[in-house]
Each structure stands twice: as C-alpha cells, then as structure tokens.
Amino acid sequence: MSTTPESDPAASVTEGRGPVGVHMRKGPLQAGQRVQLTDRRGRPSTITLQRGGEWHTHQGVLRHDTLIGQPEGIVVANDADHQYQVLRPLLNDYVLSMPRGATVVYPKDSAQIVQIADVFPGAHVVEAGVGSGALSLSLLRAVGDQGTVHSYERREDFAEIARGNVEGFFGQRHPGWQVHVGDMQEQVPRIEAPGSVDRVVLDMLAPWECLDAVRRALAPGGVWVSYVATVTQLSRLAEAIRASGVFTEPEAHETMLRTWHLDGLAVRPDHRMVAHTGFLLSARRLADDQTPLQLKKREKQSEVTAEDMAAWMPEDAVWDEHTLKRRTVTGRKARKAATHARKIADAAREGDAVAPAEDAGRADHDPQGGGGREEQTP
Template sequence: MSEPTGAARRRGPFKVGDQVQLTDPKGRHYTFTLEAGKNFHTHKGSFPHDELIGAPEGSVVRTTGNVAYLALRPLLPDYVLSMPRGAAVVYPKDAGQILAFADIFPGARVVEAGVGSGSLSSFLLRAVGDQGMLHSYERRADFAQIAKENVERYFGGPHPAWQLTVGDLQDNLSDTDVDRVILDMLAPWECLDAVSKALVPGGILCCYVATTTQLSKTVESIREIGCFAEPQPWESMIRNWHVEGLAVRPDHRMIGHTGFLVTARRLADGVEPPMRRRRPAKGAYGEDYEGPGSGSGGSGDRG
C-alpha cells in the first residue's frame, strides 16, 4: 500500500529535496531546501548541505563560525508562516479552528474560495487525504500560481485530491454533494445561494472574515437565506507563557485578532430553521442598522 501524499517527506533521515528548518541559539528560524553540493550561508559562517543529507532529523550542525544550529523539518504551521506570499495567509491558529469546527474529515469533499497563498489549502489537503476532494477557487491568477507553488513544494508535487480553478466561485461552482464549504473572501454573502445548493444536508459552511462589519453582514445573510441552522461566530487568540524556574508569567506579546470565523449547518431541503428564542437587544435593529440587503461588497481574498 502506497504512503499518503507527502508522508515520506515527514519522516526518516534528511533527503535531497527535503525542507529543513534551522534554529539558531536565539531561537530564530531559517528554512531552505536540501541540495547536494550546496552550502548554507549565514552571517555566522556556512556549512555544506551534505552534512545533513542522510542525517537523522533533530541533528545539530555547526557553521565555520562554530555556531550550532538545530535541524528539523518545518511543521506545517512553520511552513505556512515562512512561505512566499501573495495574499495574507490564514494563520495556523485559525486553520486549526477551521479543521476542528468545520469537522474536516478524511475523504471529505470540500470547496474552498479565496486561496490566497495556499496556507489553508495545505491544511485542508492534509486533512481530507488522497481519497478526499478539495476544489479551490481563486479569482486572481497571480495568487493561484503562488498558492500552487507553495502547496506543491510542501507535498513534494501535485496533490491528487486538489483541483484549483481561477475565477469567482459564484460564477464557476459546479460541484455537487459537497460536505464542507470554506469561504475566505471579502464578501462571502455573495456566494451563499451557490454554496447552499452544493452542500449536502448537514454539511457545514465556514466563513473567515476580517472585520466586524463583514462579520455582521455574513451572520445576518446566513440567517436571511433560510436554509441554514443558526450561525455560530467566534474568534480565537493565543498567548504564550514564559516558564523559567520560578519566573512563570504570560508573554508580553500574543497572537491576537486575525479574523472572525462563522460556521453554520445546512438544513434539509424544504425545512425552515427553528425560531430563535433569544430576543435581540433593544436597538439592535434600529434606524442605523444596515442589513444583508443594503449594498454589496467585493469578492476574493482578504489580502
């Protein structure tokens, strides 16, 4: 039985073509691709790639300046933060939330719109596996090309589950019986009619938006279309901690707001969503409220 795509690049001794992440004594990372006969240069000296080829992961190499570097394969969260960018990448903390709360499973049929630089595509492909399907739509050809190169660099070549289409989702979507739809774009509400027809009953829609105005319009539009259960909006934040002896405290910096996530389940055809019991706050829909029908926004990547 053949290994899943990319699995051979995640284990065993270092090989030519592997991505290597070096960590210096100050914790800084440097990522490069192993090539026979090449040298890796830093301002603290250099060392030949051949020293790592055939060596086990977790080895330490020293430069000509006698500086030690720890050599490991980059984790996917490390890779997506260091890869070339067109649009802004989906941060690992949000990608992890999407995989969990959109319930991305092996073999799932997933549609993604707003590919950007290929960060989320890489996470989704690893989750659905070779037997799944990820059909990604990207309106900008230059972003699509960057994403393609980044994804193929990570997996070591084309992924059998991936199809990439250049164009707007609402104009090109032809997929049916889709399990999950992920929208990372400026105006996801413009795609709701199209994706609601593609999703299976019980399927999950997940939208990733940057601002509170986008969040409001997305949630209200999902309610208005009438074929989804009550949408769930949230955001996540990560705060690291400094732990050294008795000095245990939160770091001064944290990964705060990057975007909002909204998930909603597709109802069966002909079913109306149950009435919400919670009454809206007084003034929530006052004169200043601009609902889903007031104007439209652009589509495409957040970046």
C-alpha cells in the first residue's frame, strides 16, 4: 500500500506564496499557524492560533486575536498581566513539540544526517522508518521544491502521524514527498528504478536486512546513512556493508550536545545535556564491478576469529523492540497522536478554520519526550 500525495492538486506550490511552506515562516502571524510563547522563566509553550481562540493557564487567559496580524517577536501580556515572548517555532522547536508515536530522530542527529549524506536541492532521497516525520522534515527542507523524498514506513498509524506533522509544518502537502506503507526491502525494488536514488537514510532496527535493496537502488557515488541506537547494531551493519563488497569503508560517529549556562560571570556547562541518542554510520556506493580498497591497518597481536564474531553477533539473534529495549508504541497512542497531528495540519492548511484542541502538559527537551508545553486551546 502506498500514497502519492503529489497527485493531489493541493500538493503543488501555492501560487504567489513562493517556495513550499514559506508562507508559514514569514510575515505577520496568521490563524492556523503555530506560535511559541515563552514566559519569564524561559518555559516555552506551543499553540495553534485561531480567530476568537483563547489560551488558558493558571496564570490567566491570552486571547489569540491579540496575536493574529502582529509581527513575530512581540511581547504580549495576558489578562493577568503575565508577559510572553511570541515567536514562530523553529524546525527544532516544532519537532520537539509535535505529536508523536515513535521516538523522533533528535535535531542534532537530523542536522548531521543532512550534512553527512550531502543532501542537496533536487536530490532524490529514500528514507525508511518514518516514525513521526521528524527526519522527513529536515530531508524535505534540504531537497527543496524540485527534489523528492520517498518515505517507507511499516505502520500505517505512524505514517498518518508523519503526514499530519509534515503538512502542519509546511501548511500544505509537499510536492516532492511520497509515503509508502510496507517493508522497504519489498517496496523499493518495485518502486525505485535501479541506480535512481541519490541518498538513502535508514532508521530501523535491522538495516542490514535492506542491504540488497539499497545496493540496487543507490546510484554510484550515492551515500547511505543509517541511524542505529546500540553498539551491537552498529557492528552488525558495518560488517554486513564490508562483506557486500559494493560500498566504501563505513564510517561511524555519534554527536553529543551540551548547552551552557550564561549568567554574568557564572558561565559554565549546564548540568543536563543531550548525550547519546544514536550512532550514524555512512558509506558510499561504488560503481558496478568495482572492488573496494582494503584499507591498510596496523598489525595486531591477535586477530578477530570467526568464533569471536559468532559470539558477538549470533545468527539467531532477534532484533526487535523487546531485545533492544526500545519503547513499544501502542496502536491507541499512535492513533491519538495521528488525530492530533491531522488537526494541526488541517488548521495550517485552512487558516481561519477552527484550530485543534492540544494536549495539556509539559515534556522535557529529550528524545523520549516533547519539547516545551502543549497547552489547552478551547
């Protein structure tokens, strides 16, 4: 099963608006747009503007009409004189506050993926493991209106969440985005012509299972980047890529992000940081009938034996959410997130239509939770 959103007239770039989604990023604040309200304690809350809407907190009521039509970057007060700084959420803010089913690829990793894969305007990118659409947003921004991103996702409920989040961010369907529901290794040979894909980005539990599909679809010189959470996945994938004989030597790294506390002379690292989220492994496709160079390595006292490899990566290992200690997302939770994401997307596309009622509560800025608060919007 697959969807092809660009077949819908709504997928085209809106006449007079310029590049897709630019109307959501520039100009006065409008109904249907997301805004981030930050209080004096630095706590962000994200709401969707609607005409006649009100934002209720224990500190008072802020009427949406006081924001609609105003420039970005204003400071407003609610009826109890509590002040808020008003800005449109950046891509990072949007990703950390949007509805989700699966854990999102954290912004620091999305940025590295776009850079390492050298995703360029007009590129054709295949992505697998769509989740909540966080990485899709970064890839679509990188390929632009003339590029294409084909996203493959096994779960229909996750795909629906991703569709809502992407449309909510751009305010319309992206003309270059297609979502296909099903296994990548089965779908890609049927949909992608051999050698037609410029970049492949995988976020899945066992990416080595898709090696043949990637080898067939990726053009010579194309880049393959995989995002994995554990050392065992990283090792298994690296050895599979080496054994295939059609890619360059794989490279791996992780990115740690540490913010700093700035208060007069008290300048120091923050006590909390975004440390390990995942590993990125990259390799490039060689031309057909070419043999990768065997990189010269220092001689060692002891070499890794077949018995060592079998003990480290047994053939009968099960790579699933349970064995890798990954949080399993229930269908009920995914459906709830999909409904919320769809309401945000509908509000963004229709402008003055009734905006969604958003989940109340606060989540920390980490890969397992959201970023900032989603407050009740009656």
